[in-house]
Amino acid sequence: xxxxxxxxxxxxxxxxxxxxxxxxxxxxxxxxxxxxxxxxxxxxxxxxxxxxxxxxxxxxxxxxxxxxxxxxxxxxxxxxxxxxxxxxxxxxxxxxxxxxxxxxxxxxxxxxxxxx
Numbered sequence: 131x132x133x134x135x136x137x138x139x140x141x142x143x144x145x146x147x148x149x150x151x152x153x154x155x156x157x158x159x160x161x162x163x164x165x166x167x168x169x170x171x172x173x174x175x176x177x178x179x180x181x182x183x184x185x186x187x188x189x190x191x192x193x194x195x196x197x198x199x200x201x202x203x204x205x206x207x208x209x210x211x212x213x214x215x216x217x218x219x220x221x222x223x224x225x226x227x228x229x230x231x232x233x234x235x236x237x238x239x240x241x242x243x244x245x246x
Contacts, residue, residue: 131158131211136170136202139185149202156205166192174199175219 136153138146138160149172150160161168164185171189175198189196201217 131156131205134158134170134211135161135168136172137161137164137168137185138172139164139183140173149199152202152206156202156209164188164194166194168192168194170194170201170214171196172199172202173197173219 131153134153134157136158138149141149153160164171168189171185171194173186173196186196188194195214196219197214197217198219201212201214204212204217
C-alpha cells in the first residue's frame with residue numbers, strides 16, 4: 131500500500147488499532163483524521179448503514195474511495211495493491227448524509243469524527 135493514506139470510520143477503538151497496524155504493515159500510512167490527502171476511507175460494509183460520519187461526507191466531497199474491510203484483506207492476501215472499484219461500499223449518491231459538508235471546516239469534521 132505504498133503511497134496510500136487510509137483513514138477508518140465505523141469501527142471501535144480496538145478494531146481501529148488493528149486496522150492501523152495492518153495498513154502500516156502493508157506499507158501504507160494510517161490517518162486518524164480524514165484530510166484531502168487521504169487516498170482511501172475504510173468503512174466496514176456492516177457499519178455502512180449505521181455510519182453517519184463527517185468522514186463519509188468529506189470522503190464523498192473529496193472523491194476519496196470508500197472501501198470495505200475486504201479491500202484491505204485482499205491487499206494483504208496478495209501482498210499487493212488492489213484497485214478499490216471492486217470494494218466500494220458507498221458512493222456519493224448512496225452514502226448517508228449527516229452533515230452539510232459546505233458548512234463544516236476540516237477541524238469540525240475531525241472533531242465530529244472523534245466524537246463518533
